[in-house]
Amino acid sequence: MSAPALEVQDLVREYVLRVRRGRFRRQRRVVRAVDGLSLRVERGESVGFIGANGAGKSTTVKLLTGILVPTSGTVRTCGLDPAPNRRDLARRIGVVFGQRSQLWWDLPLAESFRLLAAIHGLPGARWRARRDELADRLDMDAFLGTPVRQLSLGQRMRGEVAAALLHSPELLLLDEPTIGLDVLSSERLRRFLRSEREAHGTTLLLTTHDMGDVQRLCDRVLVVDSGRLAYDGDLPGLARRVGARRVLVVDLREPVPPLHVPGADLVAVEAEGLRQRLAFDPTATTAAEVLAGVSRLAEVRDLSVEEPDVADVVRQLYASARR
Amino acid sequence: MPVTAYPALAAAGFRRYSAYRAATAAGALANTVFGAVKAAVLTGTVVAAGGSVAGYGVAQAATFAWLSQALLAPVSVFADDRLARRVRTGDVAVDLARPVDPQLAAWADDLGRAAFQLLPRGLPPLLVGALTTGLVLPPEPAGYLLGCASLVLGVSVSFALRWAVNLTAFWLIDVRGVLLLYTVCATVLTGLAVPVAWFPPWLAALAAATPFPSVLQAPADVFTGVVTGAAALRVVAVQTAWLVVVLAAGRLLLAAGSRRLVVQGG
Numbered sequence: 121m122s123a124p125a126l127e128v129q130d131l132v133r134e135y136v137l138r139v140r141r142g143r144f145r146r147q148r149r150v151v152r153a154v155d156g157l158s159l160r161v162e163r164g165e166s167v168g169f170i171g172a173n174g175a176g177k178s179t180t181v182k183l184l185t186g187i188l189v190p191t192s193g194t195v196r197t198c199g200l201d202p203a204p205n206r207r208d209l210a211r212r213i214g215v216v217f218g219q220r221s222q223l224w225w226d227l228p229l230a231e232s233f234r235l236l237a238a239i240h241g242l243p244g245a246r247w248r249a250r251r252d253e254l255a256d257r258l259d260m261d262a263f264l265g266t267p268v269r270q271l272s273l274g275q276r277m278r279g280e281v282a283a284a285l286l287h288s289p290e291l292l293l294l295d296e297p298t299i300g301l302d303v304l305s306s307e308r309l310r311r312f313l314r315s316e317r318e319a320h321g322t323t324l325l326l327t328t329h330d331m332g333d334v335q336r337l338c339d340r341v342l343v344v345d346s347g348r349l350a351y352d353g354d355l356p357g358l359a360r361r362v363g364a365r366r367v368l369v370v371d372l373r374e375p376v377p378p379l380h381v382p383g384a385d386l387v388a389v390e391a392e393g394l395r396q397r398l399a400f401d402p403t404a405t406t407a408a409e410v411l412a413g414v415s416r417l418a419e420v421r422d423l424s425v426e427e428p429d430v431a432d433v434v435r436q437l438y439a440s441a442r443r
Numbered sequence: 444m445p446v447t448a449y450p451a452l453a454a455a456g457f458r459r460y461s462a463y464r465a466a467t468a469a470g471a472l473a474n475t476v477f478g479a480v481k482a483a484v485l486t487g488t489v490v491a492a493g494g495s496v497a498g499y500g501v502a503q504a505a506t507f508a509w510l511s512q513a514l515l516a517p518v519s520v521f522a523d524d525r526l527a528r529r530v531r532t533g534d535v536a537v538d539l540a541r542p543v544d545p546q547l548a549a550w551a552d553d554l555g556r557a558a559f560q561l562l563p564r565g566l567p568p569l570l571v572g573a574l575t576t577g578l579v580l581p582p583e584p585a586g587y588l589l590g591c592a593s594l595v596l597g598v599s600v601s602f603a604l605r606w607a608v609n610l611t612a613f614w615l616i617d618v619r620g621v622l623l624l625y626t627v628c629a630t631v632l633t634g635l636a637v638p639v640a641w642f643p644p645w646l647a648a649l650a651a652a653t654p655f656p657s658v659l660q661a662p663a664d665v666f667t668g669v670v671t672g673a674a675a676l677r678v679v680a681v682q683t684a685w686l687v688v689v690l691a692a693g694r695l696l697l698a699a700g701s702r703r704l705v706v707q708g709g
Binding site for chain 1: 448450536540542
């Protein structure tokens with residue numbers, strides 16, 4: 121069992137689009153969703169896979185699970201070639217598609233777990249213990265008997281994640297797991313995923329638009345741009361690479377003239393000086409130092425720190441790549 | 444592959460359909476009303492023809508009318524778009540991410556559906572038929588046994604056909620036209636409208652060259668005793684052969700389709 125969780129070499133997947141040109145003529149256009157992607161993820165890693173819409177994230181996840189067949193290049197997931205071994209692989213990995221459901225829509229949530237246990241051939245004692253563990257840690261006991269179609273999105277997503285983990289897979293692939301969830305629900309889900317990783321050493325790969333997911337869950341970030349890898353490293357490194365800055369927002373007791381603090385740039389003055397925004401480079405200074413600088417000039421009533429937005433970071437990375 | 448998976452999936456199919464009671468009751472009412480119309484037309488035809496048409500007497504024609512209405516829902520003569528919809532929305536990705544054979548899983552689910560629909564959709568037309576025109580039933584237990592086997596085969600052939608037709612969604616995305624064409628062909632060629640034996644020779648030959656009579660005409664004939672003994676066994680053998688052919692065709696289509704699969708909607 122020394123094979124890495126994921127090993128991808130020069131992966132290419134093309135789609136053929138047929139574009140109408142006139143009444144009867146159709147033009148064939150080939151789009152490369154994944155364009156020479158290579159990556160390697162070791163067992164036990166937790167990797168965030170980020171990129172703009174259409175960058176090739178979801179296509180890559182489907183290639184990794186064997187649902188899509190590569191146009192060229194090689195993929196090894198848990199040491200297996202996914203497409204020809206799709207069913208064997210399905211026993212060893214868990215997948216959550218944030219926008220799709222793997223639960224039985226018309227049946228109570230508990231039934232989906234029973235069915236998945238049968239599908240995976242899990243012995244009765246084992247899957248019941250696992251279900252109880254998941255129900256407890258994801259706080260699902262109250263709605264296990266509710267038909268899936270009547271669950272809220274937050275409840276359903278917890279059910280989806282539990283469904284993907286029932287057979288204790290070595291690798292969990294999450295495609296936009298927090299899409300549409302409110303702050304509290306996504307935070308709860310992230311906390312659960314962290315504890316799941318700690319308890320079972322599950323390898324995690326998630327695609328997301330939410331920097332919070334990456335910050336709270338991932339040791340490593342892969343950024344894809346036009347089907348190619350644009351960055352591979354940790355999150356602070358990504359912020360450093362694009363010079364992403366955090367922003368300290370201070371609400372002041374009284375309106376004051378624009379604040380100028382060493383190590384930070386004033387980016388906005390709002391409410392006639394009652395609220396001011398100061399951007400700073402987290403590798404050069406800290407929020408505390410900037411706050412100390414502000415406190416010397418004005419009385420602070422309230423404050424918050426805004427993290428660099430993943431979309432901004434990616435945009436800046438793309439821009440620097442194309443320059 | 445755990446063998447327990449498929450019975451569990453069949454049970455889930457049964458329970459899924461049992462969640463919609465009002466729809467089931469409405470369907471049963473429609474089946475029964477049409478059964479009355481069909482029984483009147485078919486028996487009228489037999490009487491006008493002098494008491495027998497292609498081996499059907501008045502009682503057999505009436506029984507065929509009621510029985511075909513009773514079996515219409517369980518064998519699902521009309522096309523459904525369950526799989527095509529999953530291809531069109533991309534939800535088929537979820538099906539393919541499971542460690543089960545997609546065709547066998549869908550077959551198990553469909554057998555569960557048929558098992559649920561058998562009594563609530565089948566009993567009302569048969570009861571009304573028994574009370575109004577009377578029904579001809581197999582004289583010995585062997586007839587029922589063979590009838591049940593033929594019915595399971597009918598449901599299975601129907602499933603294999605509908606599943607394969609749905610797979611054209613891999614190429615067409617919008618399959619409404621194909622499904623409509625299928626339903627039109629199935630309505631005629633399964634014998635739902637008129638028994639296949641009553642067809643003019645050219646249409647009977649055409650029907651015999653398709654798996655459609657195996658869906659409904661075959662179990663109806665075995666249950667009503669229109670075919671018995673060796674002839675009934677031959678009918679069941681033909682059904683089995685068609686089942687193998689259509690299932691194999693579906694697997695070929697799936698293999699071809701997965702290679703060019705594009706998961707819709709990201």
